[in-house]
Amino acid sequence: MIGFLIQRVLQALMVVIAMSIIVFLGVYAIGNPIDVMIDPASDQALREALIQRYGFDRPLFEQYFIFMNNMLHGDLGESFIYRLPVLNLILSRLPATLELALTAMLIATLLGIPLGLWAGYKPDSLSAKAIMGFSVLGFSVPSFWVGLLLIMVFAVELGWFPSGGRGPTTEVLGMNLSITSLEGWSYILLPAFNLALFKLGLLIRLTRAGTVEVMGSDYVRFARAQGLSEGKVVGLHVLKNISIPIVTVFGLELGSTLAFAVVTETVFNWPGMGKLIIDSITVLDRPVMVAYLILVVFLFVMINLVVDLIYGQLDPRIRVKAAS
Amino acid sequence: MSDAVLRVNNLQTQFETRGGVLKAVDGVSFEVGRGRILGLVGESGSGKSVTGYSILGLIEAPGRIAGGEVLLNGKDITRLRGDAMRQVRGAQIAMVFQDPMMTLNPVLKIGTQMIAAVRAHDKVSRKAARARARDALAKVGIPSPEERLDAYPHQLSGGMRQRVAIAIALLHSPAVIIADEPTTALDVSIQGQILAEVRRLADETGTAFVWVTHDLAVVSSLADDICVMYAGRVVESGPAADVIASPRHPYTAGLLASVPAEHEPGTKLPQVPGSTPSLANLPQGCAFAPRCAKAGPACTTTPPVQQFEDGRTALCHYPIEPVSCQPLSLTSTTYRSAS
Numbered sequence: 001m002i003g004f005l006i007q008r009v010l011q012a013l014m015v016v017i018a019m020s021i022i023v024f025l026g027v028y029a030i031g032n033p034i035d036v037m038i039d040p041a042s043d044q045a046l047r048e049a050l051i052q053r054y055g056f057d058r059p060l061f062e063q064y065f066i067f068m069n070n071m072l073h074g075d076l077g078e079s080f081i082y083r084l085p086v087l088n089l090i091l092s093r094l095p096a097t098l099e100l101a102l103t104a105m106l107i108a109t110l111l112g113i114p115l116g117l118w119a120g121y122k123p124d125s126l127s128a129k130a131i132m133g134f135s136v137l138g139f140s141v142p143s144f145w146v147g148l149l150l151i152m153v154f155a156v157e158l159g160w161f162p163s164g165g166r167g168p169t170t171e172v173l174g175m176n177l178s179i180t181s182l183e184g185w186s187y188i189l190l191p192a193f194n195l196a197l198f199k200l201g202l203l204i205r206l207t208r209a210g211t212v213e214v215m216g217s218d219y220v221r222f223a224r225a226q227g228l229s230e231g232k233v234v235g236l237h238v239l240k241n242i243s244i245p246i247v248t249v250f251g252l253e254l255g256s257t258l259a260f261a262v263v264t265e266t267v268f269n270w271p272g273m274g275k276l277i278i279d280s281i282t283v284l285d286r287p288v289m290v291a292y293l294i295l296v297v298f299l300f301v302m303i304n305l306v307v308d309l310i311y312g313q314l315d316p317r318i319r320v321k322a323a324s
Numbered sequence: 325m326s327d328a329v330l331r332v333n334n335l336q337t338q339f340e341t342r343g344g345v346l347k348a349v350d351g352v353s354f355e356v357g358r359g360r361i362l363g364l365v366g367e368s369g370s371g372k373s374v375t376g377y378s379i380l381g382l383i384e385a386p387g388r389i390a391g392g393e394v395l396l397n398g399k400d401i402t403r404l405r406g407d408a409m410r411q412v413r414g415a416q417i418a419m420v421f422q423d424p425m426m427t428l429n430p431v432l433k434i435g436t437q438m439i440a441a442v443r444a445h446d447k448v449s450r451k452a453a454r455a456r457a458r459d460a461l462a463k464v465g466i467p468s469p470e471e472r473l474d475a476y477p478h479q480l481s482g483g484m485r486q487r488v489a490i491a492i493a494l495l496h497s498p499a500v501i502i503a504d505e506p507t508t509a510l511d512v513s514i515q516g517q518i519l520a521e522v523r524r525l526a527d528e529t530g531t532a533f534v535w536v537t538h539d540l541a542v543v544s545s546l547a548d549d550i551c552v553m554y555a556g557r558v559v560e561s562g563p564a565a566d567v568i569a570s571p572r573h574p575y576t577a578g579l580l581a582s583v584p585a586e587h588e589p590g591t592k593l594p595q596v597p598g599s600t601p602s603l604a605n606l607p608q609g610c611a612f613a614p615r616c617a618k619a620g621p622a623c624t625t626t627p628p629v630q631q632f633e634d635g636r637t638a639l640c641h642y643p644i645e646p647v648s649c650q651p652l653s654l655t656s657t658t659y660r661s662a663s
Binding site for chain 1: 414
């Protein structure tokens with residue numbers, strides 16, 4: 001177990017290093033940020049001074065090593081635009097995205113798994129077909145359009161929810177969260193549902209496919225022959241067997257939701273990280289872009305590490321392979 | 325044998341397909357007494373497994389039991405639905421399946437699966453259920469049962485897993501256990517151990533077994549009685565030793581002749597020509613007639629059930645005359661009780 005953990009952490013470290021190089025090179029290649037930052041009419045001396053101050057006159061690898069060295073000391077640089085340490089900037093936006101993404105994943109999981117189980121348990125029923133039809137809509141209709149539709153119906157026509165923005169926040173464990181109040185929930189529900197829709201469709205299909213397969217297996221038949229109730233058959237035998245693909249997709253989706261909730265955040269004017277990165281790209285705020293992308297890589301690596309550990313808990317056969 | 329714990333009367337199981345109704349089980353009748361082992365023999369597609377599933381009410385759509393009765397201690401269980409049937413399964417009739425690699429859930433500990441099986445019928449504490457599971461494992465000859473409860477199925481060998489499956493079937497001391505080819509997937513030596521164990525359990529606990537198999541050697545060494553099935557019907561039945569020694573139905577005779585152990589080395593092994601007919605396309609009259617050497621003009625009509633002395637039957641117009649040579653055995657070992 002310990003060996004497995006060390007091996008995975010080393011792997012994760014390699015991925016982070018490789019990604020940092022790719023990201024750094026990619027961002028370096030898009031041009032000199034100084035041209036964007038300063039007034040084109042300013043004189044050459046000011047220009048030179050700025051270039052020197054940010055170290056753009058040094059060779060690429062030196063810039064990279066300075067950047068990495070700073071990063072290891074917890075310094076990801078300072079935003080060109082906001083004049084704030086990048087890490088603080090991103091972390092100040094993180095809670096908003098975190099609560100939005102987690103709420104969306106919660107909605108998708110709590111609805112998707114039961115619906116998928118039912119659709120797989122009674123695949124020929126009318127309700128199962130309706131669920132499957134809905135799931136196709138879920139991941140084929142573009143999310144910005146659904147977002148606009150949701151605003152139009154539930155915010156403008158019915159007036160049940162606010163049309164955008166984030167509710168009042170309270171500080172919990174050093175993070176500003178809006179889900180602590182009922183009003184906060186009224187703001188978060190529409191964007192979270194919008195974000196959940198794609199994942200909901202995905203989880204329904206995944207759960208259904210697994211359920212159909214497991215329901216036809218010998219051990220389910222054997223469990224029924226033992227006189228287990230249908231609830232026990234599904235809850236004990238089916239659920240645990242289909243959980244591996246579900247956990248995999250859950251992890252990947254959680255990562256991508258945290259990193260790329262951009263569209264929904266834009267449509268609902270949600271002050272999260274997605275909006276920050278889009279704004280930074282438009283104005284070529286290089287430190288923010290680099291730091292953000294590296295943070296995203298770190299996030300994905302961590303989530304996958306957790307998913308791998310959960311695998312071992314879910315399927316003893318994987319544990320054996322990892323140990324040998 | 326009026327004290328039969330399980331009596332199957334004229335059981336009919338049909339599958340509705342686009343090509344019409346398939347009669348997988350077509351009027352099967354047999355009975356098993358306390359502590360007796362009935363061998364249900366037939367080739368693939370003869371309806372022997374479907375008969376087993378029908379008894380437990382585990383036939384899934386598009387299949388259904390179209391007629392007949394399954395009397396368990398005199399009570400018809402084919403009419404039970406939902407929870408009433410669930411209470412019979414596992415408690416009064418249990419089942420063991422063919423492939424021990426597939427019948428235990430790979431991601432659940434043996435103990436978890438057994439405790440669930442205990443608590444499906446008896447509302448006891450987890451601790452009490454675990455103790456019962458451990459006792460059941462010990463009863464089927466599994467060493468250090470306490471540790472096995474914490475093992476996962478993949479940590480056990482095939483033979484061990486089948487013993488676990490049998491232990492699960494025994495948990496509620498059912499009146500009948502249906503065993504669907506449970507030793508087919510095992511090594512011959514392991515098979516022998518399991519058969520001996522089953523014989524002992526039947527004798528000691530009084531559990532009746534319906535042993536579904538295509539393996540005549542297994543049946544000849546284990547079963548008290550035999551039912552030979554062909555195309556959904558019982559074509560011959562009777563005490564195992566008598567049927568093996570002197571088959572009355574040409575199909576049984578053909579099956580016995582094609583067992584290699586019986587055969588003189590160096591000469592061509594006889595076989596039953598042709599193959600099992602498709603249920604969608606059964607010939608008129610006797611389904612075996614096209615493959616039968618003894619077939620005559622009468623075989624285009626449905627053959628009568630011929631009753632012979634000592635409780636034997638054959639579904640044939642031209643049954644084979646009994647031979648009176650010394651009884652032969654297909655294997656050197658026998659698990660049949662001396663009685």
